[in-house]
Structures are given as structure tokens and as C-alpha cells.
Amino acid sequence: MTKTRDGEKRREQKFTNRPATKIWCETPAADNPYIAEKVHCHGYNLMELMQKRSFPEVLFLLFKGELPSADQVQLLEQLMIALLNPGPRHPATRAAMNTGIGKSDYNHILPVALSILGGEHLGSGAIERCVRFFNKTHNSAIDSLIEEQIKSAERPAQGDWHPLPGFGSYFGGIDLMTTQIATQLATLPGAGKALKFGVTLAEQLRPYNLGWLTTGVAAAVFADFKFQPKHSAGIFQLLCAPGLLAHGMEMLNKPITAMPFQNDEDYIIED
Amino acid sequence: MKTNPPVDTSFWDRNRGTIRSRKGGWKIGEAVYCHGYNMLEEFIGHKSYFQVLILNATGRLVERRIADWFEAIFISMSWPDPRIWCNQIGALGGTMRTSIVAATTAGLLAADSRNYAQRTLAGGCQFISSALNAIKTGLSAEEFVLQQTAKTGISPNFMGYSRPVAKGDERVPAMERVSKDLKFPEGEHLTLAYEIEKVLLQRYDEAMNLTGYASAFLCDQGFTGEEICRIGTIIVNSGVTACYTDTIERPAGAFLPMRCEDIDYQGPPPRAVPDRR
Numbered sequence: 001m002t003k004t005r006d007g008e009k010r011r012e013q014k015f016t017n018r019p020a021t022k023i024w025c026e027t028p029a030a031d032n033p034y035i036a037e038k039v040h041c042h043g044y045n046l047m048e049l050m051q052k053r054s055f056p057e058v059l060f061l062l063f064k065g066e067l068p069s070a071d072q073v074q075l076l077e078q079l080m081i082a083l084l085n086p087g088p089r090h091p092a093t094r095a096a097m098n099t100g101i102g103k104s105d106y107n108h109i110l111p112v113a114l115s116i117l118g119g120e121h122l123g124s125g126a127i128e129r130c131v132r133f134f135n136k137t138h139n140s141a142i143d144s145l146i147e148e149q150i151k152s153a154e155r156p157a158q159g160d161w162h163p164l165p166g167f168g169s170y171f172g173g174i175d176l177m178t179t180q181i182a183t184q185l186a187t188l189p190g191a192g193k194a195l196k197f198g199v200t201l202a203e204q205l206r207p208y209n210l211g212w213l214t215t216g217v218a219a220a221v222f223a224d225f226k227f228q229p230k231h232s233a234g235i236f237q238l239l240c241a242p243g244l245l246a247h248g249m250e251m252l253n254k255p256i257t258a259m260p261f262q263n264d265e266d267y268i269i270e271d
Numbered sequence: 272m273k274t275n276p277p278v279d280t281s282f283w284d285r286n287r288g289t290i291r292s293r294k295g296g297w298k299i300g301e302a303v304y305c306h307g308y309n310m311l312e313e314f315i316g317h318k319s320y321f322q323v324l325i326l327n328a329t330g331r332l333v334e335r336r337i338a339d340w341f342e343a344i345f346i347s348m349s350w351p352d353p354r355i356w357c358n359q360i361g362a363l364g365g366t367m368r369t370s371i372v373a374a375t376t377a378g379l380l381a382a383d384s385r386n387y388a389q390r391t392l393a394g395g396c397q398f399i400s401s402a403l404n405a406i407k408t409g410l411s412a413e414e415f416v417l418q419q420t421a422k423t424g425i426s427p428n429f430m431g432y433s434r435p436v437a438k439g440d441e442r443v444p445a446m447e448r449v450s451k452d453l454k455f456p457e458g459e460h461l462t463l464a465y466e467i468e469k470v471l472l473q474r475y476d477e478a479m480n481l482t483g484y485a486s487a488f489l490c491d492q493g494f495t496g497e498e499i500c501r502i503g504t505i506i507v508n509s510g511v512t513a514c515y516t517d518t519i520e521r522p523a524g525a526f527l528p529m530r531c532e533d534i535d536y537q538g539p540p541p542r543a544v545p546d547r548r
Contacts, residue, residue, distance in 0.1 A: 043539035
């Protein structure tokens with residue numbers, strides 16, 4: 001007999017009543033189970049962390065479950081400063097500035113900018129792939145990588161070219177600031193294999209007018225920290241957030257004329 | 272520091288300070304153009320919102336009944352139940368006194384998902400298109416299902432068939448009625464979708480879900496998965512907003528409050544913070 005559709009039935013799936021976490025433990029007050037009287041992060045008392053550790057150390061703990069070594073925290077802290085502000089020309093920052101100048105609810109500046117930063121072009125959307133690239137290739141021969149991915153590939157006729165995750169052209173050339181940042185980070189005692197591999201790779205990409213991208217530097221450090229590739233995308237957003245917010249807030253009290261609104265002759269409707 | 276080899280920046284220079292659009296724009300004092308149409312004269316009062324939405328997403332001005340069909344699928348894919356993941360975000364926004372735009376937008380972001388909402392329609396299109404290609408090589412629907420099952424070694428998990436939480440999907444007959452009322456004939460993708468459903472019902476007691484029906488229907492109408500994703504960007508909008516309005520009309524913090532014990536802590540036991548070495 002042919003079976004036919006019958007109506008909807010709830011499946012026998014068991015959903016948990018208590019979400020699980022290894023990160024955060026809240027101990028309830030004796031007289032109110034909704035109020036925590038003690039909080040632990042991966043086993044460490046929050047009050048003690050506040051007294052004894054820096055923000056970058058606790059940030060590392062939050063994602064890794066263990067406190068970083070002195071070398072690791074130095075590297076993370078310098079990366080945090082390097083990524084602090086993508087700068088006022090970056091599309092995500094400009095989204096923040098448009099939010100500010102448009103007199104939007106200022107609470108939206110950061111979510112708006114971070115949404116745009118989620119893109120794959122110089123944004124957190126590229127980070128997972130970059131971290132995986134470093135995890136996979138940091139022991140690879142650079143010559144063969146260049147042979148396979150650069151020499152035999154076709155450069156696009158227009159725009160930038162990112163032939164390797166985290167590496168490519170930036171407005172047609174090499175991103176000098178990012179190169180300097182990577183070089184400085186690579187001299188630190190906490191620098192790992194991925195970052196050092198990246199520095200060598202970038203040097204060999206120079207004749208092709210290709211080099212480090214910001215996403216590459218961040219991903220190399222994240223790979224050396226053994227951060228999960230998917231977690232790394234969000235951490236990149238977090239580290240870029242201060243500058244996005246600052247530029248958006250800077251526009252809040254300015255008139256709409258403080259941002260460009262193209263003249264009609266500069267707005268071309270194409271067929 | 273070494274300088275870069277010389278580069279040609281003319282591509283960026285041409286776009287610097289200039290916007291080029293293939294979609295339209297506002298010619299101040301003249302008209303607002305939308306894909307070559309005069310929006311105020313040709314659209315307002317003449318075309319439906321969904322016709323314009325589809326035009327902006329695909330570049331094609333579709334006939335009214337297609338737009339009406341999309342309106343129906345938007346209704347089908349969003350309803351006010353805050354147990355649904357994106358809707359719960361709306362409800363949490365309401366209980367936290369977030370703005371309605373932030374809460375609804377957050378719900379829309381959540382629905383940018385592999386598991387539900389518009390991206391599953393794209394996945395459904397990909398599935399039924401590849402299935403049709405396989406069938407055209409001479410396979411029957413049953414042989415196709417068995418071949419796919421053999422690849423994974425488990426019961427099939429085809430996009431557009433079966434569904435989380437519930438078995439069966441009452442939205443399918445509702446949309447079948449809409450298609451019939453709008454006088455859409457059954458195309459080759461949908462015919463195959465039904466054939467696959469027959470096999471799955473017989474062998475695994477799993478039916479086609481709304482995604483399967485809608486994807487096959489839309490493939491028959493010539494839409495691509497990418498186009499459907501673009502059209503469906505805000506497909507869960509109304510349900511999220513409804514869940515927000517429910518909780519904002521109740522006391523703040525009243526939506527699903529949690530005691531400390533309602534979280535199952537599985538991390539390390541308390542330990543002393545070591546001194547820095």
C-alpha cells in the first residue's frame with residue numbers, strides 16, 4: 001500500500017532544560033537563586049582575576065580555558081593594539097560613520113559596523129579560512145606554494161587579488177602598515193610557526209606585488225594560539241571593534257554635510 | 272623599509288568619489304529610477320511591494336501572481352512562536368528593552384542559517400536541480416534516492432525533506448493551494464520532488480517539507496538559489512517582530528528568566544589565580 005503524507009507530529013527529540021558551559025560558573029546567593037554571589041571563569045574567581053590579571057590575559061582565558069604565558073600575552077596585547085582600529089577608510093568603519101552621521105540610535109553603531117566587518121573581503125568572513133590555511137601549510141614549502149597558487153593562476157583584470165588566504169594585493173600593491181605590524185609581531189618571543197611562516201611567505205610574494213593582509217596577520221597569531229578557526233572570526237571582530245565605535249561616535253554630533261554625498265554628476269546610472 | 276614595486280591604481284582612481292550604479296537612483300528634480308523604471312510613475316499604485324522587492328533582488332519585474340506567491344511563502348516561513356531560534360532573539364530584545372529595529376535585525380541575522388529560513392531554500396534548489404540532472408541521465412527517483420543513501424550509509428538527509436522538531440509539514444498543502452489558486456502548473460522539478468517524496472515516505476516515513484516544495488516550485492519558475500536568498504533576506508521578519516512586541520508589553524526581564532542553577536557548568540572546579548612568572 002502506498003504511504004501518503006499525514007499531518008504534523010512532534011518528533012521524539014529530547015531537548016535539554018539546562019544549557020551547558022565550561023566557561024562560566026555562577027554561584028547563587030543563599031536567599032535568591034537568580035542572583036549570583038560568586039562568579040568563576042574557567043575555575044578562576046572573577047574578583048581575583050580583576051586584581052591579578054590584565055584584560056588581554058582574561059580574554060585569552062575566556063576562549064582558551066587557560067591563562068596565557070607571558071610571551072603569549074605580550075603577543076596578544078600587541079595584536080590587539082595593531083587591530084584596534086581598521087581606520088576611517090575601511091568599509092566597516094565607514095558603516096559606523098554613516099550610522100553616526102545619520103543620527104541613528106547610537107547603540108546600533110557597533111552592531112552595524114560589525115555586521116559589515118563580517119564580510120570576506122578584509123573582514124572576519126575571511127578569518128576562518130586563513131586560520132585553516134596556516135594550520136595546514138605552516139610547514140609547507142613556500143616555493144611550491146607560489147608555483148601552484150601564484151605563477152599558474154590568473155590575476156583578475158580589475159580589483160585586488162587574494163590568491164592565498166590572508167595574502168594578496170591591497171589597492172594594487174603591498175599593504176605596508178600590515179607588513180610592518182607582522183614583522184614587529186614576529187620578533188616577539190611569543191611568535192609562533194604560523195606567524196614566522198607568514199613573514200617568509202610575504203617576503204617571497206613581494207616580487208608579485210602581493211603581501212600580508214590584515215586578516216592574514218590576525219589569523220597567523222590566532223593559529224599560533226591554537227584558537228579554533230571559527231572562534232577566531234569573532235575574536236577578530238572583537239579586536240577591531242574599538243576603532244569602529246570611536247569613528248562612528250565621532251560623527252554623532254556633526255551635521256549631515258560632514259560626510260560626502262556625491263554630486264549628481266558623480267552619480268552615474270549605468271545601463 | 273623596502274617600497275612596493277610600482278603599481279597601477281587607475282582602477283581605484285576611476286571609482287574614487289564616483290558612484291556607478293546598475294540598479295537606479297535619484298535624479299533630483301527629475302525622477303527616481305529603479306532598474307530603468309520611473310518608480311513614482313510606474314510602480315506606486317501599479318505594482319505590488321513584492322514585485323518591486325523581487326525586481327530589486329533579481330533585476331526582473333515579475334508578473335503579479337509570482338509576487339503574490341512569494342508573499343504567501345513569506346507568511347508561511349515566519350510566525351510568532353518564540354521557541355523558534357530567530358524569534359526568540361526578538362523576544363529577548365523585547366525583554367531587554369532593545370529597540371524594535373535592533374531586535375528584529377538581530378533575528379534576521381540569526382536566520383542567516385544553514386538550518387532554516389532562506390538559505391535552506393537555496394540548498395533545496397541545489398538539491399532538486401542536481402536530482403533532476405541525475406534523473407535525466409536515466410535514473411529513476413527511487414534509484415537516485417538509493418544511490419544517495421549508499422554514499423552516506425545512513426538514511427537520507429536531503430535538503431527539503433524531513434524537518435527538525437516535527438515530522439510532516441502542514442505548510443506544504445497550504446502553499447499547494449496557493450499555487451493552484453494562482454493557476455501555476457506543476458513543472459519538472461516539482462514532479463520529481465513529489466516522486467522523491469513518495470520514495471522517502473515509503474522507505475523512511477519522511478515527507479517533503481516546505482523548503483522542498485518551495486525550492487522545486489521556484490526552480491520551475493526559473494529562479495536560482497542565490498536569487499531566492501536575496502528575495503528572502505527578511506523572510507522571518509514578521510515573526511521576530513511579533514515576538515518582540517509580546518515581551519516588550521510585559522515587565523522587563525520577564526521572558527524565560529533563569530536561575531543560576533539553570534546553567535549546567537561543566538568546567539574546572541574553583542582554582543586560585545597563579546602569580547605571574
